[in-house]
Amino acid sequence: MAQEELFKKLVAHCKEYGFVFPSSEIYDGLAAVYDYGQYGVELKNNIKKYWWDSLVLLHENIVGLDAAIFMHPTIWKASGHVDAFSDPLVDNKDSKKRYRADVLIEDQMAKYEGKINKEVNKARKRFGDAFDQAQFLKTNARVLANQEKHDALHARFVKAINDSDLDELRQIIVDEEIVCPISGSRNWTDVRHFNLMFSTEMGSTSESANKIYLRPETAQGIFVNYLNVQQSGRMKIPFGIAQIGKAFRNEIVARQFIFRMREFEQMEMQFFVPPGSELEWFDYWKKNRMNWHRALGFGEDKYRFHDHDKLAHYANAATDIEFEFPFGFKEVEGIHSRTDFDLDSHQEYSGKKLQYFDPETNKNYVPFVVETSIGVDRMFLQIISAAYTEETITKEDGSTDSRVVLKLPPVLAPVKLAVFPLTKKDGLPKKARTIIDQLKFDFNCQYEEKDSIGKRYRRQDAIGTPFCITVDHQTLEDDTVTIRYRDSMEQERIPVNQINEIMKEKISLRQLLEKLTD
Numbered sequence: 001m002a003q004e005e006l007f008k009k010l011v012a013h014c015k016e017y018g019f020v021f022p023s024s025e026i027y028d029g030l031a032a033v034y035d036y037g038q039y040g041v042e043l044k045n046n047i048k049k050y051w052w053d054s055l056v057l058l059h060e061n062i063v064g065l066d067a068a069i070f071m072h073p074t075i076w077k078a079s080g081h082v083d084a085f086s087d088p089l090v091d092n093k094d095s096k097k098r099y100r101a102d103v104l105i106e107d108q109m110a111k112y113e114g115k116i117n118k119e120v121n122k123a124r125k126r127f128g129d130a131f132d133q134a135q136f137l138k139t140n141a142r143v144l145a146n147q148e149k150h151d152a153l154h155a156r157f158v159k160a161i162n163d164s165d166l167d168e169l170r171q172i173i174v175d176e177e178i179v180c181p182i183s184g185s186r187n188w189t190d191v192r193h194f195n196l197m198f199s200t201e202m203g204s205t206s207e208s209a210n211k212i213y214l215r216p217e218t219a220q221g222i223f224v225n226y227l228n229v230q231q232s233g234r235m236k237i238p239f240g241i242a243q244i245g246k247a248f249r250n251e252i253v254a255r256q257f258i259f260r261m262r263e264f265e266q267m268e269m270q271f272f273v274p275p276g277s278e279l280e281w282f283d284y285w286k287k288n289r290m291n292w293h294r295a296l297g298f299g300e301d302k303y304r305f306h307d308h309d310k311l312a313h314y315a316n317a318a319t320d321i322e323f324e325f326p327f328g329f330k331e332v333e334g335i336h337s338r339t340d341f342d343l344d345s346h347q348e349y350s351g352k353k354l355q356y357f358d359p360e361t362n363k364n365y366v367p368f369v370v371e372t373s374i375g376v377d378r379m380f381l382q383i384i385s386a387a388y389t390e391e392t393i394t395k396e397d398g399s400t401d402s403r404v405v406l407k408l409p410p411v412l413a414p415v416k417l418a419v420f421p422l423t424k425k426d427g428l429p430k431k432a433r434t435i436i437d438q439l440k441f442d443f444n445c446q447y448e449e450k451d452s453i454g455k456r457y458r459r460q461d462a463i464g465t466p467f468c469i470t471v472d473h474q475t476l477e478d479d480t481v482t483i484r485y486r487d488s489m490e491q492e493r494i495p496v497n498q499i500n501e502i503m504k505e506k507i508s509l510r511q512l513l514e515k516l517t518d
Contacts, residue, residue: 007326010388011257013404017462019043019384020258032251032262039463040380042414042444044265047379048244050412051267053509054292054516055242062240062269063233067221069246070202073212078349079220079342080313081197081213088169089194089252095183100252101169101191105157108176110328112150119143158309166191196249198262214248219371221245222270223342226367227354230272237356237367238281240271244376256327258377265376272367274358275340281370282317282337288516289333289372290321295515296409298386304329314341323382332382333374340366383412387464393489406464407487410507415465416443417503420456422472424449432471435481435496443503461486466507469499 014020018037022029036044055062076082088101119142124131137143153176160168170191179186198214215221222241229241244267251262258264273281286305294300306329308318317337322329343354343366355364387406394400410416419436421428429449436445446465448456453470460468470482481499484491494502 003326006388007257007385009390010326010385013388013462014040014257014384019463032260034258034261039414043383043408043412043464044376044380046412046414047383048267048376050509050512051292051374051379052242052244054513055240055269058513058516059240061235061238062242062271063229063235065222065225065229065241065243066245067218067225067243069215070212071215071221071224073210074349075220075224075346076197076213076216078345079223080345081216082195085197085216086193086195087252088166088191090170090173090191091189092180092183092185093187093189094185095180097180097182098252099180101166101173102157102161104178105153105169105172105176108178109150109153109157112146112153115146116143116150119146154309161310166193194252196251198248198250216249217247217373218243218245218266218268219270219373220342222268223346223369224350226270226272226343227356230356237358238271238273238277240269242267242269244268256325258381259325259330261377266373267376267379268371268373270338271370271372272356273370275365275368278337278339278368278370279317282335285370285372286319286335289335289374291516293321293323293333295512296383296386296412298383302386306331312336314338323386325382325385330378332378333372336371336373338369338371340368342369343367383408403458403461405461405486408464408466409512410466411509411512413464413466413507414444415446415460415463416507417467417469417499418446418448418456418460418465419469419471420447420453421449422453422470426473427476428471428473431475432469435469435471435499439500439503442500443507457484457489467503 011020015022015037017039019040021035021037023033023035024030052064056064076085089098090101090104091098116137119140120133120136123136123140124133137147153172156168156172159165160172167190170188173188173191174186177186180188197216199211200214202210202212222243226241229235230239244265246263247266248263251260271281271285290303290305293303302324304322306320306322308315308320311318315336316339319335320331321333321335323332346352347354347366354366356367357364384406387408389405389407390402391405392400392402406413417439419432419439421432432447432449436447439445446460448459450456457468464486466486468484468486470484472482475481475496479496480493481496482491483494483499483502
């Protein structure tokens with residue numbers, strides 16, 4: 001199946017099964033804004049708990065914060081967002097559609113990479129086990145030609161971005177003959193800057209109102225509270241502050257479902273370190289965060305680091321953790337060494353000292369900061385993308401059937417256990433309800449009695465429920481039930497009084513967290 005077709009199915013699945021809905025849909029929706037449904041919000045909350053506990057529970061020197069969305073407008077002047085928080089914008093005159101110039105060029109580079117991968121896959125099928133990929137990449141003429149085009153484009157693009165050369169960005173689009181996906185034409189405007197911040201007014205009357213901004217990131221709330229947390233918590237450097245919260249960006253092109261939205265949620269941790277040690281801690285958090293992703297078990301080859309071609313104005317090192325989505329490798333988390341830029345700038349603009357007194361060196365200094373920042377929505381999409389599976393099943397009589405299953409890590413699954421009475425009579429529903437009442441304090445459980453057992457299994461597979469319990473007539477005799485495992489579809493008979501113990505063993509956040517401490 002083509003990756004584009006797979007992604008369309010994934011988006012449709014999210015709506016059909018209550019994970020993600022278009023916002024304001026009965027009013028024809030609002031572009032790039034989405035609502036999380038009954039199962040989506042459960043998955044999202046489980047992702048956030050995994051992230052929060054992996055930092056705040058496992059590290060004695062990391063604590064939490066929940067800063068306000070509305071902040072003093074000068075904060076965004078100090079952070080550089082008022083002057084520098086923009087993307088290169090270009091319009092196609094024929095389609096009247098607006099695009100990010102850098103994304104158009106990055107997509108062009110991805111096309112060259114795609115051509116190379118296509119040649120590799122063809123050769124792998126042709127030569128089988130004898131295929132030497134490294135040698136093929138070095139010698140195949142078509143691969144070398146596309147690699148040369150990619151490298152030349154990459155070098156030119158990096159220079160233009162680092163020089164903020166908007167004319168050169170447009171010239172690259174022209175030279176590469178990049179067309180508008182809608183009109184198919186190359187009738188482009190000049191490239192210009194577009195500030196991404198939403199602004200509003202705060203005040204009782206229009207005359208006295210102050211212009212403020214919806215925060216484009218959550219990090220600044222941590223920086224302006226860093227000294228409050230340090231002093232009230234008697235924190236010693238190095239220490240970190242973690243926060244989960246909404247942010248808002250007026251994206252030029254919000255696309256690919258919930259991958260890029262105008263209202264989104266971030267999980268960020270700012271780690272304060274002594275000057276000069278920031279690159280050592282940068283390497284530490286790179287490894288730590290990659291381990292966090294890989295612990296979910298979707299395959300190590302699905303992740304990679306991508307170092308930034310252009311560093312932000314505040315950074316001296318930056319990398320992204322990328323995941324292979326159906327539309328290619330894309331960023332899900334960023335790790336940045338932000339130096340002392342933010343705290344220094346807030347000192348200057350506020351007139352307040354933000355220095356830390358180090359009792360070991362008997363000196364005051366402004367700490368350096370290493371940041372890990374992950375988009376909750378992108379992480380949600382990454383997990384759904386990795387879990388979405390279409391399977392063909394061979395029955396005992398030799399016939400085939402199909403199912404769509406979300407192979408979510410059990411600890412993240414929205415519903416942990418579904419309980420089915422075999423029939424609606426003979427006291428089976430009452431017994432099933434009794435089991436639910438015993439388990440609902442520990443697990444998110446679901447009761448279902450409509451349709452055949454097979455159809456009920458399919459519905460639970462589609463929302464990723466890892467375990468299903470069937471209550472039948474034998475249950476009334478010996479107090480045992482059948483448990484069915486989502487991924488293998490195997491079934492076994494277990495005592496009712498062991499369900500809780502089995503569930504706790506198989507759906508344990510502790511087991512997942514322990515992988516991070518090995």
